[in-house]
Structure formats: C-alpha cells, structure tokens
Amino acid sequence: xxxxxxxxxxxxxxxxxDERTRKRNAAEARFKIYGIVAICVGVLSxxxxxxxxxxxxxxxxQRTVVQVPVTxxxxxxxxxxSTLFKTKEYEGLFVAALxxxxxxxxxxxxxxxxxxxxxxxxxxxxxxxxxxxxxVQLGQEVLFEVPAASRIDRYFKGTLAVENITADNRFIQxxxxxxxxxxxxxxxxxxVFDWNFITGVDTGVDxxxxxxxxxxxxxxxxxxxxxxxxALPIGxxxxxxxxxxxxxxxxxxxxxxxxxxxxxxxSIVFGILGLAVFIQYMHLPQSAPLVGGFVLTLMTLxxxxxxxxxxxxxxxxxxxxxxxxVGASKMQAVFHHVLPLAAPGILTGTIIxxxxxxxETAPLLLxxxxxxxxxxxxxxxxxxxxxxxxxxxxxxxxxxxxxxVFTEKAWGGIIILLIFLLTMNIIxxxxxxxxxxxx
Amino acid sequence: xxxxxxxxxxxxxxxxxxxxxxxxxLASADGDRRSLHSLPNYYGYNAMxxxxxxxxxxxxxxxxxxxxxxxxSVSSEFSEQNLTEDMxxxxxxxxxxxxxxxxxxxxxxxxxxxxxxxxxxxxxxxLKTLLSSVGVVLGSDVSDDIVASAQDYRGxxxxxxxxxxxxxxxxxxxxxxxxxSRTNASFRARxxxxxxxxxLLIGAAFIAILTTVGIIYSLIFNTxxxxxxxxxxxxxxxxxxxxxxxxxxxSSSLGVLPLLWGTLYISLxxxxxxxxxxxxxxxxxxxxxxxxxxxxxxxxxxxxAGIPTxxxxxxxxxxxxxxxxxxxxxxxxxxxxxxxxxTAVMTAGLVMGIMLIPFVSSxxxxxxxxxxxxxxxxxxxxxxxxxxxxxxxVLPAALPGIVGxxxxxxxxxxxxxxxxxxxxxxxxxxxxxxxEAMTTxxxxxxxxxTGDSDFASPEALVAFALGMTLFIITLGLNVFALFIVRKxxxxxx
Numbered sequence: 020x021x022x023x024x025x026x027x028x029x030x031x032x033x034x035x036x037d038e039r040t041r042k043r044n045a046a047e048a049r050f051k052i053y054g055i056v057a058i059c060v061g062v063l064s065x066x067x068x069x070x071x072x073x074x075x076x077x078x079x080x081q082r083t084v085v086q087v088p089v090t091x092x093x094x095x096x097x098x099x100x101s102t103l104f105k106t107k108e109y110e111g112l113f114v115a116a117l118x119x120x121x122x123x124x125x126x127x128x129x130x131x132x133x134x135x136x137x138x139x140x141x142x143x144x145x146x147x148x149x150x151x152x153x154x155v156q157l158g159q160e161v162l163f164e165v166p167a168a169s170r171i172d173r174y175f176k177g178t179l180a181v182e183n184i185t186a187d188n189r190f191i192q193x194x195x196x197x198x199x200x201x202x203x204x205x206x207x208x209x210x211v212f213d214w215n216f217i218t219g220v221d222t223g224v225d226x227x228x229x230x231x232x233x234x235x236x237x238x239x240x241x242x243x244x245x246x247x248x249x250a251l252p253i254g255x256x257x258x259x260x261x262x263x264x265x266x267x268x269x270x271x272x273x274x275x276x277x278x279x280x281x282x283x284x285x286s287i288v289f290g291i292l293g294l295a296v297f298i299q300y301m302h303l304p305q306s307a308p309l310v311g312g313f314v315l316t317l318m319t320l321x322x323x324x325x326x327x328x329x330x331x332x333x334x335x336x337x338x339x340x341x342x343x344x345v346g347a348s349k350m351q352a353v354f355h356h357v358l359p360l361a362a363p364g365i366l367t368g369t370i371i372x373x374x375x376x377x378x379e380t381a382p383l384l385l386x387x388x389x390x391x392x393x394x395x396x397x398x399x400x401x402x403x404x405x406x407x408x409x410x411x412x413x414x415x416x417x418x419x420x421x422x423x424v425f426t427e428k429a430w431g432g433i434i435i436l437l438i439f440l441l442t443m444n445i446i447x448x449x450x451x452x453x454x455x456x457x458x
Numbered sequence: 459x460x461x462x463x464x465x466x467x468x469x470x471x472x473x474x475x476x477x478x479x480x481x482x483x484l485a486s487a488d489g490d491r492r493s494l495h496s497l498p499n500y501y502g503y504n505a506m507x508x509x510x511x512x513x514x515x516x517x518x519x520x521x522x523x524x525x526x527x528x529x530x531s532v533s534s535e536f537s538e539q540n541l542t543e544d545m546x547x548x549x550x551x552x553x554x555x556x557x558x559x560x561x562x563x564x565x566x567x568x569x570x571x572x573x574x575x576x577x578x579x580x581x582x583x584x585l586k587t588l589l590s591s592v593g594v595v596l597g598s599d600v601s602d603d604i605v606a607s608a609q610d611y612r613g614x615x616x617x618x619x620x621x622x623x624x625x626x627x628x629x630x631x632x633x634x635x636x637x638x639s640r641t642n643a644s645f646r647a648r649x650x651x652x653x654x655x656x657x658l659l660i661g662a663a664f665i666a667i668l669t670t671v672g673i674i675y676s677l678i679f680n681t682x683x684x685x686x687x688x689x690x691x692x693x694x695x696x697x698x699x700x701x702x703x704x705x706x707x708x709s710s711s712l713g714v715l716p717l718l719w720g721t722l723y724i725s726l727x728x729x730x731x732x733x734x735x736x737x738x739x740x741x742x743x744x745x746x747x748x749x750x751x752x753x754x755x756x757x758x759x760x761x762x763a764g765i766p767t768x769x770x771x772x773x774x775x776x777x778x779x780x781x782x783x784x785x786x787x788x789x790x791x792x793x794x795x796x797x798x799x800x801t802a803v804m805t806a807g808l809v810m811g812i813m814l815i816p817f818v819s820s821x822x823x824x825x826x827x828x829x830x831x832x833x834x835x836x837x838x839x840x841x842x843x844x845x846x847x848x849x850x851x852v853l854p855a856a857l858p859g860i861v862g863x864x865x866x867x868x869x870x871x872x873x874x875x876x877x878x879x880x881x882x883x884x885x886x887x888x889x890x891x892x893x894e895a896m897t898t899x900x901x902x903x904x905x906x907x908t909g910d911s912d913f914a915s916p917e918a919l920v921a922f923a924l925g926m927t928l929f930i931i932t933l934g935l936n937v938f939a940l941f942i943v944r945k946x947x948x949x950x951x
Contacts (some may be wrong), residue, residue, distance in 0.1 A: 046845060047843045047846075049845075050845035050849075051746055051845070054738050056738075057738035057742065058755050060735050061736075061815045061816075062758050062759070064762065064815070065759075065762055068762075068769075068773055072769070254662075256658060257662040257663040259659055261663055264659065265663070271663075274663050274666055277666045280936060280937070281666060283869060283870075284873075284933070285872070285900065286875065287900050288873070288925055288928065291676060291925045299676075300676075301525070301526070302526070320665065320666065320669070348652060349652075377766075378765075378767070378769075380766070380875075381876055385904065389908070400462055411766060415876070415880075418772060418880065426776065433772060436766065436768075440765075440766070444764060
C-alpha cells in the first residue's frame with residue numbers, strides 16, 4: 020500500500036483551484052472544443068460544397084437572348100426561297116431588322132454578317148424554318164427570340180475573361196461587347212430563364228449554349244423504372260424468405276453473408292459485372308437504360324433487402340401469433356398482416372435505395388452510358404433498349420469537355436440531380452413520420 | 459411478335475386463367491364455397507402461377523441463350539469458310555451483329571420492306587448508305603462474307619424467335635390445361651400455391667448468391683484471359699504503368715504497383731481527414747451535445763453521405779483543386795510551387811475525406827452509444843472528469859468497434875471511383891509528394907474500359923485484373939471489419 024503513504028500536498032484553501040485541477044479542467048475544455056471544431060469542420064464543408072454548387076450552377080439556368088421584331092413580306096419570302104443560299108437571305112433580313120432597331124434606339128453599330136455571327140450565331144435557318152411552317156405570319160411583325168452567342172452569354176454572367184479579348188479573336192471582339200451592352204440597355208437583349216436547359220438534349224461542342232439535360236433525365240427515369248420494378252419485388256421476396264421462413268442453416272447463413280458483402284462491394288465492380296455478363300456474354304445492347312437498370316438493380320438489392328428485413332423485424336411477433344391463432348396459414352399471416360404493417364418501412368428503404376442508384380455514376384461509365392445522345396427516344400420500349408445517357412453520366416460527360424460553358428452546364432445538372440435526391444429523401448422522411456408505428 | 463407483346467399475352471392469359479379456373483372451382487362445388495378445400499381465389503392463383511411462371515422463365519432463358527447459340531453457329535460456319543489470319547473472331551461477330559441489327563432497324567423504320575432486305579445485301583455500298591441512314595455506321599472492312607453471315611444470322615434469329623413465341627405460348631396453355639384438369643372441390647389449392655410462392659421467395663433470395671457468382675465469374679474468367687496474354691509477374695511487380703494506345707502492341711507496361719500506391723496514398727489522406735473529424739464529432743454528439751444540438755448537427759453531417767460521388771468529383775476538380783493551387787502552386791500565396799495542376803492526391807484525398815466524415819461519425823456514434831452507461835458512471839463516480847472518462851474508459855472499450863468502422867471507411871475510400879477519376883489525375887507514378895497527380899485502380903478500370911480498344915487486348919483485359927485486385931482488397935477489409943465489429947458487440951450484449 021505504497022500509495023496511501025505518499026504525502027499528499029497540503030491545499031492552502033478549498034476555494035482556490037490548485038494547479039492540477041486547473042490543468043484537468045483546461046484539458047476538459049480543450050477536449051470539448053476539439054469536438055465542436057470537428058463538427059464545425061463537417062458542417063462548414065457542407066456549406067462550402069452547397070455554396071459552390073449554387074454559385075456555379077445557377078447561371079446554367081439563365082441564358083441571354085436577342086429579341087428582335089422582324090417583318091418579312093410575301094415578296095421577300097418568295098425572293099429568298101428562289102435563291103440558292105436561302106439561309107443567307109434570311110440572315111440579311113434579320114440583320115436589316117436588327118440594324119433598324121439599333122438606329123431607332125440610337126445605337127451606332129455596324130452589324131455585318133460576321134458581327135451578327137459573333138453576337139448571335141447563325142440565325143438564318145431559324146427564320147426560314149419559322150416562315151416555311153407559318154406562312155400566314157408573312158407581312159406581320161414577329162418578335163424573334165434567338166439565343167445570344169455563348170461568349171456574349173458568358174459576358175453577362177461575368178465568367179468571360181474580358182481582358183484577354185483582342186481584335187484578332189475569331190469568336191468575339193472588344194467592340195462586340197459594347198454593342199451587346201447597348202443592346203441590353205435598349206431592351207434588345209435580355210437574360211431569361213433557360214427552359215431549353217431543362218427540356219433540351221445534348222449538343223456538340225460547336226453549340227455548348229444549346230445543350231440541355233432533358234434526355235438524360237429521361238434516361239435516368241427509365242433506369243429508375245427498371246430498378247423499381249425489379250429490385251422492389253425481388254428484394255421484398257428475398258427479405259420475406261430470410262426473415263420469416265428461412266431455417267437456420269449453413270445455406271441461409273451463406274446467403275446472409277453474401278448480402279452483407281454485396282452491400283460493401285465498390286460500385287465499379289458492379290459495372291464490371293454488367294459489362295462482362297450483360298454485354299460481353301448476353302449481348303444486350305450497349306448504353307441502354309435497360310442494362311443500366313439491371314446493374315443498378317443488383318447494386319441496390321442489398322440496400323433494399325437490409326432495410327426491408329429491419330422493418331419486417333420491427334413488426335411484433337404478437338401480430339403473427341394472432342393471425343396464426345385464428346387459423347391463418349404462415350403464408351397468409353405474412354402476406355395479409357406482417358407485410359402491410361411493414362410496408363411504410365419497406366417503401367422508405369426502397370426510396371433511399373433508388374436515390375442511391377440515381378446518383379451512381381461509375382458502373383454506368385463501364386456499360387457505355389456516357390455517349391452523346393442528341394434526341395429523345397420515340398417509344399417507351401425504344402427508350403429502354405436504345406442508347407441513352409443518365410443524369411450523373413451526362414454531368415461527367417460535360418465536365419470532361421474543355422469548354423467553360425459545358426462546365427457551367429455540369430454544375431447546373433448537379434442542381435437538378437440534387438433536387439431529385441432532395442425530393443426523394445423528403446418523401447422518405449414524410450412517409451416515415453406519417454406511418455411510423457411504435458409497438 | 460416482340461418480347462413486349464409476348465409478355466402482355468402471358469399476363470392476359472394468366473389473368474384469364476385466374477377467372478376461368480376460379481369459376482370452375484366454384485362450379486365443381488355447385489357454387490357452395492364451404493365445400494371447397496381452399497378459398498376460391500387460391501384455385502385462381504394456382505392457374506395464374508402455372509400459366510405465367512414456367513412460360514416466363516423459359517422466355518427469359520431463351521432470350522439469354524438464343525443470341526449466344528446463334529452467334530456460335532454463325533461463327534463456326536464462318537471459320538469453316540475463309541477466316542483470314544489477321545481477322546479477329548470477336549470483331550467479325552460484332553460486325554455481323556451490327557449489319558443484322560442495322561437491317562432490322564431499317565425494316566422497323568420502313569426504309570425498306572422485309573423482302574427487300576434480302577436483295578439489298580447483295581450491293582455492299584448501297585447497304586452502307588442504307589444503314590448509315592438509320593444510324594448504323596459500318597467500318598470499312600465489312601466484306602461480302604460478313605454480310606452473308608449477317609443474313610444467316612437474321613434468318614436464324616427470325617426463325618428461332620417464332621419458335622420461341624410458339625413454345626412459350628404452348629407452355630402457357632399447357633399450364634392452364636393442367637390447372638384446369640386438377641381443379642375440383644377437394645384439390646388442396648392453398649397448399650400448392652403456398653409451396654410455389656415459397657419456391658419463388660427462395661429463388662429471390664438466391665439472386666444474392668447469383669450476383670456474387672456473376673461478379674466472381676466475370677472477374678476470374680477475364681483475369682485468367684489477361685494473364686494468358688500478359689505475364690503475371692510483371693503485373694504484380696513491375697513499377698511502371700504505361701499502356702500502349704494502339705491496343706495491339708505488346709509494348710505496354712501494366713504494373714499494378716503504381717496504381718496501388720496511388721490508391722493507398724489517396725485513401726490515407728482521406729482517412730487522415732475523415733477519422734479525426736468524424737470520431738471527434740461522434741464523441742461530442744454522443745457525450746456532450748444537448749438533444750437540440752444533436753438534432754441539428756447529426757442530420758446535417760448525414761447530408762454529406764447522401765450526396766452522390768459525381769458531385770464530390772466536380773467539387774474536387776473545379777473548386778478544391780484550384781483553391782489548393784492558389785496556395786501551393788506556382789505563384790501561390792505560399793510561394794512554394796509544389797503543385798503543378800489542380801488534380802492531385804491532396805485534392806482527391808481531402809474531398810474523399812469530407813465524403814467519409816458522416817460514414818465514420820455515424821458508425822462510431824453507434825459504437826460509443828453501445829458502451830454501457832455503468833462504465834461511465836463508475837468512472838465519473840471516482841472523480842474523473844468527463845473527458846478523462848471518455849479517453850480512458852469509453853474509447854478503450856469502444857476501440858475494436860472504432861477500428862472496424864475505420865476499416866470499413868478505408869474500404870469505401872479504396873473503392874471510390876468518381877472522385878479520383880475527376881480529382882486525382884491520370885498519370886500513374888510512384889511519388890511521395892501529395893501535391894502531385896497520381897492515379898488509382900478504380901480510375902484506371904474506367905479509363906481502360908471506356909476507350910476504343912477491343913475486349914481481347916491486354917490493355918482492356920487488365921481492367922478485370924485490376925477489378926479482381928480491388929474486389930479482393932475491399933472484400934478482405936470488409937470481412938475483417940465486420941468480424942471485429944461483431945466480436946465486439948457480443949461483449950456487452
């Protein structure tokens with residue numbers, strides 16, 4: 020008992036805190052601060068991430084347009100249609116209308132065909148398509164709204180490096196910016212909400228401003244459709260067997276180990292599986308939402324099985340006993356009583372699994388869903404089998420192109436992706452709140 | 459008849475079977491439900507299952523097997539004829555398939571009639587323009603033989619599809635007839651249906667095993683193929699990763715070590731961020747925080763886990779990378795010039811660390827909460843401060859579980875793809891500088907399999923060997939982590 024004999028230091032006063040206690044209290048305070056700092060770091064990262072997404076992505080939803088009232092008479096139309104370079108004629112008409120507007124607004128600018136191209140790109144075809152389809156509009160004033168050139172667009176969004184523009188630049192010249200500025204003041208240019216970004220399809224590198232995300236959203240929805248219709252029934256069936264019927268033996272143990280391991284297998288390995296089995300071996304079409312859906316189904320199954328089993332387990336045994344007691348078979352007890360009571364939990368788990376699948380990119384890259392998709396599928400089945408992209412894969416595709424406009428579009432795509440995920444998660448939370456039962 | 463129509467027909471037939479057989483069951487009991495063995499619906503279900511299930515499974519198997527078998531038969535014919543030395547069988551077959559698909563599409567879009575398809579194939583240039591008009595582009599090396607084989611292919615596919623439809627429908631009708639013949643008042647319909655449903659449930663549970671088998675099959679099969687073309691010793695021990703781009707030369711150096719190093723280095727940086735932050739937030743949230751703070755901070759942290767990895771990848775490439783360059787790069791605020799470009803180990807590692815914070819914190823939170831309150835009370839009772847209790851009692855008790863959580867996080871980090879594809883760079887190198895671009899196993903799997911090189915080249919097959927390496931590492935980490943976590947849980951329960 021050596022400890023007892025060590026002389027303890029005499030405390031001068033019970034009111035004054037001694038050195039050792041002060042140290043211990045300081046350590047206590049420090050430790051607490053570490054925790055607070057750690058949480059702040061985590062929350063701060065989230066804030067920075069969201070701020071980066073919003074500040075970079077919101078410009079993708081806006082676009083600068085040129086609005087010019089144009090009047091084309093029947094004679095001008097006939098004359099333009101009879102020439103060889105028809106769109107050139109229409110472009111001349113547009114330039115004339117634009118110049119007239121500019122003079123009436125008191126802006127002195129020489130709008131040549133080259134300057135027009137730098138400001139708005141090629142518009143002749145737009146006019147021609149409009150008038151050939153609506154000949155009744157000939158002779159009347161029509162307000163044409165055409166997207167401004169991507170560099171003008173970026174100038175108004177503040178992402179164009181103005182100081183680097185020299186007079187020999189093919190795409191934009193310093194005086195163009197002055198003209199654009201003046202046009203904006205005169206109401207000939209305006210920044211509007213870009214519906215084309217939401218409904219449009221991908222475009223080539225020559226028209227980055229016109230690229231839209233609509234087709235790839237559709238591709239993602241088709242995949243989610245496949246995942247829902249495969250993963251939900253299979254996952255629920257597997258969980259019912261494992262939770263309610265499976266005897267405790269080596270085989271069911273093996274299945275359970277399999278499921279918990281599959282939940283932790285990196286997603287790219289599922290992509291390899293999809294490539295080797297579905298495409299290399301079965302020769303299913305490449306880049307098809309159907310195959311993407313298969314791969315994502317296999318990936319989400321473990322998530323759905325785990326959450327379904329948890330909600331089946333939370334239904335108290337008294338429910339089963341009562342059903343069996345009034346003469347139901349085991350199968351009837353499960354399907355008529357346990358399953359409906361577990362349904363909200365199963366749905367919540369399924370929605371979360373779907374949200375996970377919606378954001379998954381890596382396996383889709385391997386089965387080729389990053390291709391260039393320039394049109395919407397015509398039919399539902401054609402959409403399932405035909406090549407399509409998916410929302411996250413389209414974002415990846417845009418990032419890997421060098422044009423800054425595509426980068427902006429990628430951020431915009433991320434906002435749309437996050438809106439989808441947020442909606443799904445809110446639905447899941449509401450379902451849980453509304454139907455959760457405490458037994 | 460297309461598969462969709464066949465499926466619709468099956469559904470309609472099974473619905474019809476349900477009502478007809480249910481009616482027969484009732485009729486056999488003279489309309490008195492009480493003298494039936496089971497509820498009338500069960501007789502209907504029995505018919506439905508018998509009509510739908512066998513026919514459906516035969517259809518699925520047929521869909522999988524038909525292209526394989528026809529492909530094999532066409533390719534065997536082809537090799538008997540005139541396959542020249544430099545022609546690759548799989549490339550030839552993909553051409554054959556493309557021509558056949560193109561003709562089918564042309565017919566579907568009404569560009570040519572069914573009977574014209576036979577004639578158009580005779581004219582090679584005409585065929586090319588026709589197919590490109592429906593969006594199928596043919597290579598220049600398409601020969602007459604290939605077109606002839608494509609015609610064979612189409613012919614066989616057409617014939618066998620008709621046979622498939624007939625067989626499936628006959629099976630459905632036979633199922634119905636069987637159900638009909640067995641239906642009478644004393645037939646134990648409920649027991650039969652329940653047995654069948656149980657079998658279906660078991661089948662669903664086996665999908666998990668099938669998936670694992672599929673993964674292992676696809677990895678092993680192609681890995682073996684790769685090692686046949688490329689020496690295994692070089693793959694495991696060569697310190698260089700330099701695949702040739704032609705896809706045909708034997709001059710590629712495909713050593714896994716630089717990739718493995720990049721993977722581990724990035725994961726290490728990620729864990730160095732995620733473990734302290736995650737663990738300390740878990741400790742604060744479970745030991746100190748008031749319920750209100752916990753109610754706000756915990757969901758906020760978990761939002762980080764719900765964000766898709768492509769978002770983190772973009773964040774790394776376009777926000778974190780340039781930010782780091784402005785400090786450590788050329789002409790940066792620190793004037794050190796360590797960093798050449800935005801993509802680097804540090805960029806990817808930091809962002810991956812952010813992604814893993816909620817993973818570490820929620821797992822550790824569960825484990826810390828599982829430490830019995832009595833242990834804390836005992837420690838506090840003998841005069842320890844709260845932080846001393848945590849450091850000397852709670853954490854040691856929770857240590858095995860926390861180690862398990864860290865291992866699971868490490869396995870996540872190693873398998874993560876999009877962040878490293880976008881944020882880590884493409885150059886494989888063995889270097890200690892964390893501000894240099896490096897690449898990982900996952901990033902190289904993506905780049906080797908998304909290029910144009912054909913599947914038979916070692917440059918593409920190496921991706922499967924890399925996938926195998928990745929699978930084994932992550933599986934090992936997971937099994938070990940789960941083992942530790944499970945063993946620890948038993949101690950206090």
